[in-house]
Amino acid sequence: MNKREAVIVVDYQNDFGDKNGSLYVSWGELLAPRINEIMKETKAKWGIIITSQDWHPSNHVSFASNFWLPAFSLKDGEVKWPNHCEAGSWWADFIKGFEKSLVDRRVLKGTSKDIDSYSSFGGKEEKTLLSLDEILKEYQIKLLKIVGLATEYCDKATVMDALKLWYEVEIIQSAIAAVNVHPNDGENALEEMRQAWAKILP
Ligand SMILES: [Zn+2]
Numbered sequence: 001m002n003k004r005e006a007v008i009v010v011d012y013q014n015d016f017g018d019k020n021g022s023l024y025v026s027w028g029e030l031l032a033p034r035i036n037e038i039m040k041e042t043k044a045k046w047g048i049i050i051t052s053q054d055w056h057p058s059n060h061v062s063f064a065s066n067f068w069l070p071a072f073s074l075k076d077g078e079v080k081w082p083n084h085c086e087a088g089s090w091w092a093d094f095i096k097g098f099e100k101s102l103v104d105r106r107v108l109k110g111t112s113k114d115i116d117s118y119s120s121f122g123g124k125e126e127k128t129l130l131s132l133d134e135i136l137k138e139y140q141i142k143l144l145k146i147v148g149l150a151t152e153y154c155d156k157a158t159v160m161d162a163l164k165l166w167y168e169v170e171i172i173q174s175a176i177a178a179v180n181v182h183p184n185d186g187e188n189a190l191e192e193m194r195q196a197w198a199k200i201l202p
Pocket of ligand 1: 084
């Protein structure tokens with residue numbers, strides 16, 4: 001019997017994948033058909049689909065504006081971002097073309113002022129307050145397929161947490177995209193994930 005699997009769709013949200021988004025990842029919007037295809041393949045095998053979304057209050061600790069700093073400044077060793085994915089806004093919603101009707105469960109992250117999480121494992125379901133790990137255990141999921149944005153930030157953080165929790169992890173290269181602030185950031189992140197025993201699939 002195949003292992004039960006889940007697709008984790010990481011932060012496939014307008015601020016990251018719309019051309020006017022404050023943290024637009026080039027080509028992010030073009031991943032929707034491929035992500036939809038992967039979700040359908042998993043559903044056909046009785047797997048489940050879980051999304052994570054950044055879901056921040058306007059006074060969030062990751063926003064440069066709350067420290068009167070320019071976006072992308074470093075503070076205490078952490079990057080401070082432009083305002084993004086404010087809870088309930090269009091910018092925090094899924095990118096056009098993404099088939100949200102296929103989603104089974106949804107976790108939200110960075111929902112309180114002082115807490116940020118790149119990793120989807122830092123998210124909780126709104127109604128039940130279950131963590132991603134608790135939801136996965138509920139379905140006895142063993143294998144995770146990671147898709148979404150962005151390779152070297154939230155995808156990598158999610159992959160690394162998943163491996164620490166002993167999930168088998170596949171990251172699908174045709175369904176992720178990198179920011180590449182430095183030209184090789186995406187490639188380097190993939191190499192780190194490979195060395196941590198994630199499987200990189202085309
Ligand atoms: Zn964020």
